[in-house]
Amino acid sequence: MTPVATPFFFYLFAAIMLIGGILVITRKNPVHSALALIVALLAQASIYLMLYAPFVAGVQIILYAGGIMVLFLFVIMLVSIERSMKERQFNSQWVAGTVAAVALGGLFIAVYAKAEKIFPHHAIRITPDELLNTQGVASMLYGQYMFAFEIASLLLLVAIIGAVVMAKKRI
Amino acid sequence: MPLPLSIFILVSVIKSAIVLGVLLTAVAYTVWLERKVVGHMQNRWGPTRVGPFGLLQPAADGIKFLFKEDLTPPHVYKPLFIAAPMMALIFALTSISVIPFGNSFTFGPFSVPQFLPFHYEMPFHWGGAVIGPYSIPFQITDVNIGLLMILGVTSMGVYGVALAGWSSNNKYSLLGGLRASAQMVSYEIALGLSLVGVLIQSGSFSLRAIVDAQGGHFWGFIPRWNIFHWQFIGFFIYLMAAYAETNRIPFDLPEAETELVAGYHTEYSAMKFAMFFMAEYTNMITVGCVATLLFFGGWHGPLFGPPLVQALLPVFWFAAKIFCFLFLYIWVRGTLPRFRYDQLMSFGWKFLLPLAIANLVATAIFVAW
Numbered sequence: 001m002t003p004v005a006t007p008f009f010f011y012l013f014a015a016i017m018l019i020g021g022i023l024v025i026t027r028k029n030p031v032h033s034a035l036a037l038i039v040a041l042l043a044q045a046s047i048y049l050m051l052y053a054p055f056v057a058g059v060q061i062i063l064y065a066g067g068i069m070v071l072f073l074f075v076i077m078l079v080s081i082e083r084s085m086k087e088r089q090f091n092s093q094w095v096a097g098t099v100a101a102v103a104l105g106g107l108f109i110a111v112y113a114k115a116e117k118i119f120p121h122h123a124i125r126i127t128p129d130e131l132l133n134t135q136g137v138a139s140m141l142y143g144q145y146m147f148a149f150e151i152a153s154l155l156l157l158v159a160i161i162g163a164v165v166m167a168k169k170r171i
Numbered sequence: 172m173p174l175p176l177s178i179f180i181l182v183s184v185i186k187s188a189i190v191l192g193v194l195l196t197a198v199a200y201t202v203w204l205e206r207k208v209v210g211h212m213q214n215r216w217g218p219t220r221v222g223p224f225g226l227l228q229p230a231a232d233g234i235k236f237l238f239k240e241d242l243t244p245p246h247v248y249k250p251l252f253i254a255a256p257m258m259a260l261i262f263a264l265t266s267i268s269v270i271p272f273g274n275s276f277t278f279g280p281f282s283v284p285q286f287l288p289f290h291y292e293m294p295f296h297w298g299g300a301v302i303g304p305y306s307i308p309f310q311i312t313d314v315n316i317g318l319l320m321i322l323g324v325t326s327m328g329v330y331g332v333a334l335a336g337w338s339s340n341n342k343y344s345l346l347g348g349l350r351a352s353a354q355m356v357s358y359e360i361a362l363g364l365s366l367v368g369v370l371i372q373s374g375s376f377s378l379r380a381i382v383d384a385q386g387g388h389f390w391g392f393i394p395r396w397n398i399f400h401w402q403f404i405g406f407f408i409y410l411m412a413a414y415a416e417t418n419r420i421p422f423d424l425p426e427a428e429t430e431l432v433a434g435y436h437t438e439y440s441a442m443k444f445a446m447f448f449m450a451e452y453t454n455m456i457t458v459g460c461v462a463t464l465l466f467f468g469g470w471h472g473p474l475f476g477p478p479l480v481q482a483l484l485p486v487f488w489f490a491a492k493i494f495c496f497l498f499l500y501i502w503v504r505g506t507l508p509r510f511r512y513d514q515l516m517s518f519g520w521k522f523l524l525p526l527a528i529a530n531l532v533a534t535a536i537f538v539a540w
Contacts, residue, residue, distance in 0.1 A: 031251070031334075031337065038330070054314070054315060054316040054319075055316060055319070055376075057316075058316045058319030058320060058322075058323055058376075059319070061319075061323035061324075061326070061327070062319065062322050062323045062326050062363070065323070065326075065327060066323055066326025066327050066329070066359075067326065067356060067359070070326075070329055070330070070333065070352050070355075070356050071356065073330070073333055073334075073337075073352070074333070074349065074352050074353065074356075077333065077336070077337045077345065077348065077349060078349075133315075134316070134376060
């Protein structure tokens, strides 16, 4: 089927994502924040689907929404919510945070304004053939970006070993 | 001939209604089957009073659930307490939408009778045009990442259980919810890896393509199903991980009644409890569907008879295979005791996961050969 009402769905999911993201940092109850983050991640997966990237969307749901967020919730469930609700919220790094946010926003605006130069038209290859999406991701990862992929896997291995070393009392 | 949009939407709505109706009926009668089979295994009769062989017992249970008092304890966190059973049931029912249960059903071409005032493609066009043939697959929607979608939706299902445990504000519920989330996250890895072997062999995420790759026979009589095609280890890993994912005996630690009252649904009553119950049985059926599609050749089976029978037999074979799987579930429930929690974790992480990785590597080498 050809896509139907694409702009409508894009703005819908983008709005859900933004509202979810704002709720994550404004809610006092950490369980609410976690749920808002799950909603934002799901909306992001929907946008991936609209970009003809079904594999990335599936992995996003399985890993982030269904895996990592469960672990987040797992930790939050053991925290005493009543106490943390009464505590005054503070953030001593708001100056640095504002500077970083402004810089990132400026970068986004700059990229958006110069999009034609940074991403020339011939560089954007949208393959509407969704069937080849998984194979395409795999051949990119194991071909063109092999080095970066292996470095990432090495980093993850180090993180795993670190987690085991920290969790075990006696090696 | 592709379907026009309006007819496509109509057909999808009808298919969804039929599939949901059949699924919920199957859920109700799986409960009946379980009570009956476990009863006979324990030298009892099981339900006999309502209807012949107790066949109307599910209807009686449903009515009872609807009319029972729906208690909401005062100490719970209300919004999530109400939302949790809904989440559990919605995610359980969603995953059925991508499961194919047969080939496609072709009808047409036929001509629109002259007396019809219009037909949908050209409104106000006076009949007489020839439309079709249309081919409607036995599936609500055929997405090419069907398997990933099922895994994703089932991995979201853990939120219903975890949030129910947390929002009940009760130590037994919280422990049940924590156990459930830890168990489901742990076994999801082994479950996913056990399926990768099949994916490598068939080269697609589409459930339809995976089933199509399993047609035919070895040496003329052994069906070319993936379980006979080197994936028997993968199937056993899947089977055990699936028991853990659906919180069934021997892995029903989240609702271990001797330790945790009823686990995460201790505080739930009436229809909210029934929703958890339905979600659990729907998950059993989904897991059975995936096992059938990936390891037992889906709807492949002997075909005979007139064309209409030939069109419907694949659906029958598919249902029969799922029935065998559900019977196995109940059989295991009537036979095995429950694991201890540390045994459950070490079994998942130290036995199933390495075995699944070994199976994956072996399959990859075998296919690349």
